[in-house]
Amino acid sequence: MSDAQPTPPPTNTVAVPITWRTRLSPRPGLARLRESxxxxxxxxxxxxxxxxxxxxxxxxxxxxxxxxxxxxxxxxxxxxxxxxxxxxxxxxxxxxxxxxxxxxxxxxxxxxxxxxxxxxxxxxxxxxxxxxxxxxxxxxxxxxxxxxxxxxxxxxxxxxxxxxxxxxxxxxxLPRNPLTVVQRDARAFFAGFDAAAARLVTALRHGDRRRAERGLEKARGLQPALDAWRTALESGQSIARISPFLRGRRAELERQARMLHAMDLAMRNLRVVARRIVYVCDDGRPLPVPAEALAELTRAATVVAASLDDISEEPVAREALLAFARRLDPARMLPGAPLGEQALVSAMRPLVVDLLVATGMPPADARAALPRL
Structure with a gap:
């Protein structure tokens, strides 16, 4: 019998010390001044x-x-x-x-x-x-x-x-600039979306159910960020309708509204994917192919987020998603794999459609980009 103690599981949680400098930092106050x-x-x-x-x-x-x-x-x-x-x-x-x-x-x-x-x-x-x-x-x-x-x-x-x-x-x-708040809240949502997807990718690579459950929790916790984005966007659109000085911002606010609607659906489908990942990670077996597929999808979502500040990134994100969508056939991607793994890849298909719609592609065209099953 070995006397060696079992190695504790790795943790991604790190304690962040709060010092007196953090408490007395003027940065939060200056940020509030800029916003107000x-x-x-x-x-x-x-x-x-x-x-x-x-x-x-x-x-x-x-x-x-x-x-x-x-x-x-x-x-x-x-x-x-x-x-x-x-x-x-x-x-x-x-x-x-x-x-x-x-x-x-x-x-x-x-x-x-x-x-x-x-x-x-x-x-x-x-x-x-x-x-x-x-x-x-x-x-x-x-x-x-x-x-x-x-x-x-x-x-x-x-x-x-x-x-x-x-x-x-x-x-x-004297309107408040709506895009400043809208883009800040949109970036916060995409950061949370990326963090949840990254945790799920790590869970698949290690076959770690605990990480998968944490990724699911992160995906479920995206709703407040989405609600903040929606509130800021609706407020900005209302002000832009009556303010002659915000007439030029209306098109960008409409684009943000389209992205928000698509990302609302993408968030819901990410939760579906996360629940599948929790299930397939139950036996502790690494799943590199689904992990790489989700990682590729996450990288494309990062480019979608970049298009918030630079609209020229939209076609880049669209092409990356289209290239991924054309290969998203569970039977070809995972030949002979268990049904649970193939169902996981199938669950990524609606998520790809939502991200394509976020880049400006019509929903019918986005669905047509997927291979027939």
């Missing part, structure tokens, strides 16, 4: 102009609500689509209207504040399913109730309209 300076400019412009219009055009002594509505409508959120801004404005105007009406009827005080908040939030919940809509209405209702009584009834409602109109106008005339 346009939003800050929008807010400052809209709030200041709303205040000036309320104060000097309409003679309101304290047009605070005009400024607060503009600030709250825009915010620093990544989703700055005009529809969301308009919905927030409507919510705040609802709160101001209810507050002004109840104040005329019952005056102001602690119990009037409680009644106003209750009526406002119930009304807002009836009008919209969005919790943010009700909260925005309640905040403005509280401000309108607590402030001193305005000389003219419902003048604060006019202030709210001014602030909301400025918020929507600034969204169109």
């Amino acid at each position: 300076w346009v939003a800050v400019a929008q807010i400052v412009t809209a709030a200041t102009c709303a205040y000036l219009i309320g104060r000097y055009a309409f003679g309101h002594e304290t047009p605070m609500i005009a400024a607060t509505v503009a600030i709250s409508s825009l915010g620093l959120a990544r989703d700055a689509r005009p529809r969301r801004v308009a919905e927030t404005v409507v919510g705040m105007l609802t709160g101001i209207l209810v507050s002004e009406a109840l104040r005329l009827l019952f005056g102001s005080g602690w119990w009037q504040l409680a009644v106003t908040l209750g009526v406002t939030m119930l009304t807002a919940r009836f009008l919209s399913a969005s919790p943010a809509f009700a909260i925005a209405a309640a905040i403005q209702a509280a401000i309108a109730m607590i402030l001193p009584l305005a000389p003219v009834p419902f003048s604060r409602l006019l202030d709210g309209v001014i602030g909301g109109a400025l918020a929507v106008l600034v969204t169109a005339l």
